[in-house]
Each structure stands twice: as C-alpha cells, then as structure tokens.
Amino acid sequence: MENTNTELGARIKNERKRQKMTQQQLASGICSQSMLSSIENNTYIPNVILFAQLCERLNLSLEKTLLHPYPTISQNSDFNQTIIQLCNAHHYLEMKNYLLQNKITDQLITNSDWQTYYYYLGIATFQTSHNSHDALYNLNLANSYTDNHTTPTTLELLIRAAGAFINYLHEDRASVNLTFLSCLDDIEHDRIVAPNDNLNSIFYLYAYCLYQNTEFELGLQVINRGVTYITAHNSHFMLADLFLLKSVFLTSLKHPQEAKLTAQKAQSLSEIFNTELYSLASLH
Numbered sequence: 614m615e616n617t618n619t620e621l622g623a624r625i626k627n628e629r630k631r632q633k634m635t636q637q638q639l640a641s642g643i644c645s646q647s648m649l650s651s652i653e654n655n656t657y658i659p660n661v662i663l664f665a666q667l668c669e670r671l672n673l674s675l676e677k678t679l680l681h682p683y684p685t686i687s688q689n690s691d692f693n694q695t696i697i698q699l700c701n702a703h704h705y706l707e708m709k710n711y712l713l714q715n716k717i718t719d720q721l722i723t724n725s726d727w728q729t730y731y732y733y734l735g736i737a738t739f740q741t742s743h744n745s746h747d748a749l750y751n752l753n754l755a756n757s758y759t760d761n762h763t764t765p766t767t768l769e770l771l772i773r774a775a776g777a778f779i780n781y782l783h784e785d786r787a788s789v790n791l792t793f794l795s796c797l798d799d800i801e802h803d804r805i806v807a808p809n810d811n812l813n814s815i816f817y818l819y820a821y822c823l824y825q826n827t828e829f830e831l832g833l834q835v836i837n838r839g840v841t842y843i844t845a846h847n848s849h850f851m852l853a854d855l856f857l858l859k860s861v862f863l864t865s866l867k868h869p870q871e872a873k874l875t876a877q878k879a880q881s882l883s884e885i886f887n888t889e890l891y892s893l894a895s896l897h
Contacts, residue, residue, distance in 0.1 A: 731755035853882035
C-alpha cells in the first residue's frame with residue numbers, strides 16, 4: 614500500500630512557503646538544498662530522522678504531519694494550514710464562515726481543489742447545524758468534481774462515506790450499507806489512488822452507524838476488520854478510537870469483562886501515541 618510518503622514533500626513545501634522560508638534556509642545544517650528539492654517534489658522519500666529534523670525547524674508536529682494527512686488544495690498553503698488548525702480544534706462554525714468567503718473560492722483551480730472545498734463545507738455544515746439536506750448538497754457537489762477514473766482516491770472515499778453516514782442517520786439504511794461495504798472492499802483490496810491513514814476513519818463511521826441501529830454483532834465485525842487493516846498497514850490513526858467503540862459494543866452485548874479490558878487497551882493506545890479519544894458520551 615502506498616502510504617502518506619507521497620504527500621510528505623508537499624506538506625514540507627507548503628509549510629516552508631507559508632513561513633516565507635527559502636529552501637536554503639530550511640535545508641541548512643540538515644541536508645543539501647538539492648535533496649530538499651527532491652523531497653518537496655516527491656522524487657526522494659526522507660527517512661524518519663531527516664523528516665523529523667525538517668519538521669522541527671518548521672515547528673510542525675511530527676506525529677500529526679506523518680499520520681493524519683488532511684485533504685488540501687493546490688498553491689494555497691494558508692488555506693491548508695487554517696483548515697488543519699480548525700479541524701484539530703473542532704471549530705466547525707469558524708471553518709464554515711472561513712470557507713464561505715469569496716476570496717477562498719477565487720483561489721480554487723483544479724477539480725481536486727473544488728472537491729476538497731465542498732467536502733470541508735459539507736462536513737462543517739453538518740457539524741454546525743446537522744442540516745442533512747445542505748450537508749449532502751455540498752458533498753454531492755464535491756462528488757461531481759470526481760475525475761473520470763475507475764480507481765477512487767482517498768478523498769473520494771471519504772466523501773462517499775460522509776454522505777453515507779449522514780444518510781444512515783436520516784434515510785434509507787439498506788442502500789447506505791451497500792455504500793459503506795463498497796468503500797471497505799476498495800480499502801481492504803488496496804483499490805485506491807494514493808491511500809492514506811484517513812481511510813481508517815471509514816471503519817469507525819460505519820461501526821458508529823451500526824451502533825445507532827443496534828446492529829451490535831455486525832458492528833463488531835466492522836471494528837475487527839478496521840483493527841486488522843490498520844495494524845497490517847503499520848498505522849495507529851483511529852486504532853484507539855475503534856477499541857473504545859468496541860468496548861461500547863461489548864457492553865451492549867453483555868460482555869462486561871471483555872468490554873473493560875478493551876476500554877483499557879484503548880486508553881493505553883491513546884497514551885502511547887498521545888492522541889485524544891473521541892467522546893462517546895452520546896452512545897451511552
């Protein structure tokens with residue numbers, strides 16, 4: 614599986630430009646300028662030590678940069694940095710207001726840019742108002758910018774999964790199941806262009822929907838598939854969250870001891886990888 618490595622260079626380049634730093638300034642004492650140029654153009658993949666040194670100089674979180682790649686738009690590092698900050702802080706109303714500024718849409722160039730824009734707008738709309746109609750409208754617009762290819766990108770799967778999640782809570786659940794299962798099939802068979810760790814969240818979204826529909830046994834199967842996929846690809850993004858959700862399923866299925874051990878495993882993973890667990894208060 615092609616992991617996040619192909620996106621590392623773009624993130625380094627965007628952040629360097631955002632800070633108005635030259636290649637020579639960033640590379641000084643770490644690597645040659647020509648090597649940095651190769652890294653930024655994705656013709657050379659740096660080892661972890663070299664990448665950590667570049668992140669430190671740019672004051673970037675190594676873990677977040679490596680393991681949680683956000684969809685970005687081209688040639689606009691300020692937009693990308695702002696969206697990442699708002700996502701991390703869960704400031705969705707601020708994100709929605711930011712996206713609705715005319716100056717943002719004026720800078721969108723490629724189909725991928727527009728697709729990313731409407732994806733974020735759909736998510737922000739749903740998170741702020743839970744207006745499924747408006748959220749799905751934006752996600753459908755995002756989907757309309759899909760290029761003509763048979764293999765989906767990570768973002769395209771995220772758009773499909775987000776739409777299915779919203780529909781599952783409000784409309785026809787049978788067709789939504791098919792959408793989620795199709796996404797998981799593409800993920801598990803590596804039928805994705807430039808996959809990254811954001812795919813892990815689709816297992817969580819589907820399992821959460823199944824919990825809402827009290828399909829506990831099927832939900833456990835989806836969680837176990839997610840854990841298998843994540844560990845097989847040397848990732849940990851969403852792993853602790855899946856274990857915590859699994860403990861909720863086990864509690865519902867009257868397996869209190871196993872549920873307790875699974876919750877403890879979730880907490881341990883959260884502490885090891887310094888990640889914040891999703892709140893599951895609404896599930897209890």
